[in-house]
Amino acid sequence: MFSIIQDKGSTNHVKLHPKNKSLMKESKNINVVYGIRTANVTVSFSDSINEHQLLISDNILKLLFIPTTSSYDIRFHGGDMIIGPFIGILASVTNTQLLELVPSLNSYVKYYDKIGGTLIAFSLDGIDQKKQTIKGLIYLPRKKNWEIGSFPFPSSVFSIVETSLSENWITFQQNMKQFHEILGKRIFNFPNFDKWTMFQMLEKSMHENLPNTQLYIKPLDVKQMLKRHQSIYIKPINGRLGKYVCKLSLTSDRISVHFGRRRKRIKTFKTWRKLSKFLTYKLQSGQYLIQQSIDLFTYDHRIIDFRMMMVKNEIGKWENIGIIARYGPSNSIVSNITAGGKAELGVKTLQSVFHLSSREIKSLFVNMNAMALRALSIVEANGYHCGNIGFDVGIDKSGKIWIIEMNNQNPDHYIAVKANKKELLYQAKLKNILYAKKLAMEKTKDKS
Incomplete structure (x- = not known):
């Protein structure tokens, strides 16, 4: 990664150490890209700086609003030099709610050293589509805290806000559609699909696994x-x-x-x-x-189903971060933890309640993962850009696997904490950010 040094003695200029000549073969004019803003500069090489520094003219830093408080990756695509990542997290409806979410936002930056760049969190209220600016929070890695500020639109956006059951649904849809017009495929967890849409998409190819x-x-x-x-x-x-x-x-x-x-x-x-x-x-x-109604396996009058934490990683491939068993409240018709249920690692439940051997559990997990990947490929073939899914499955008393739901707005990976596996929560959120980083560092005009 590169630290950025402000250069007050030049205009429209970027300087790299000669060891970085492999990134671009000769000095020339290129476009520096940060977020959705660009500026034309001349690139040169000098050993007056070290190989992990980037000297940028003061006027370019101000024009593009590049903070010098972070370390950045750089990528060259044709005539563009992308500085980033510059990632936006749409986290809440109002700015007041955003401030209340800071403890939760910290879980996204626990492993910031693996991410780098600029991370901002914002609310629907903080978006100014006409000016293409955002009022929100920026993460300051040296201070390890979040600070209020105003920023240009980032390079990639992912949403963790939940508005489908509220009056803010239309506002959310309008803003995300406008982001999509600008960023194309560099936004994810949008568009959203509901339970009925999910069933319609999967029914033809996976009806045997659907109620x-x-x-x-x-x-x-x-x-x-x-x-x-x-x-x-x-x-x-x-x-x-x-x-x-x-x-x-x-x-x-x-x-x-x-x-x-x-x-x-x-x-x-x-x-x-x-x-x-x-x-x-x-x-x-x-x-x-x-x-x-599926005759799901029960224990002590509690319905049991399983949450698969499916996230895209830094190369855009789906990963199953963990499988958590959910036990509903005693005699309840649902298995949700918020309804009073409990959670534990899926392998533990399959051993102690289902009485499966290690070999049987491994085979079951392979089948569950294959089923999830197949379903996700169908969903994405229908135009839904997912990167973070809570994939719920049930196992009936005959051992058959059923697809219950695919949570795609903001699946609550906090279930891992309830299962005493907090590290799985951090890993899932790190993968979310690394996938957003992958998108942020891609060509700016790739809007397929």
Whole structure:
């Protein structure tokens, strides 16, 4: 990496040590690129600086807003010299929320020495699309803290903000679309897809691993699905954390509706007419899924499923950082940790609860990983640029693997902390940043 030295004695000039001549074969005019801004400079070589320094004219530093407080990589692409990475993290809706997130943001920079460059975190409120500037926080590696400032647009952006269940969804979509117009494929975790879209994308090629699912339009849809399977789930297509989920069970004389994440509640109906009235009142057409209930493995009256922490790495390849088992609250219809469940390493659960051998666990993990990669390839072939996915799978009592969900807005890798494996959280977030770095250092006009 290179440290940047301010040069007040020149204009439109960049100087490198002769040992770096392999980066470019001769002195010439090139465009220096930092974020989305560029400036034409003359490059020369001199042994008055060392091989890890970059001497840049003061007017260029001011024009491009390059902080001299960080170390940078440089890449040459044709007539461009990219200085970076310059990475933006869209972290919150408001600036007030952004400041509250600083402890969480620190987990992205724990291994800053492996990243380098400029990292900024910002909110939807901090974006000025007309001026192409951002008001937010910049990470200062020497002080190891975040400082408020105003910045030009970065080279790459990834989103960890969650707006699908709020009034900010439209604002989020508008801003991300504008970023996409400027940065192209150098933004990720956008566009987002919901549970129904996921099912539609995977149904043709992976139907054997998907519960029978359909979109709720009217109460008759529930009746038909319940007669077919006797036990079904109804889930909001954009729901998270097990909220607003209910389970319906059909017996010879009644229909039971189970709901409640922590405290299980049951409502019973003896006629379809009464159930239909209840569904009409509770559900909005087109906003819920009706899904076959899978007979998942349970332990001590707790549903068990598994979270696969799937992230893209520094070369753009998917990595499975870890597999965490999730135990739902006792007698709950969901497995979410926020609903009162618990977590532990998947291998431990498969040994102690599923009673699998080391060989069987290795084979199972290979199959789970292959299934996740296949599903992700289908999703990305449909135009979704992912880099950070919480891939949820379940194993039924016959040993079959089922795809439950692919969380793509901001999968909560904090589950690793709940499983007493905090280092997995840091590794996942480091990979997020390294993938953002890869994108930031690519050719600026690559918008495919």
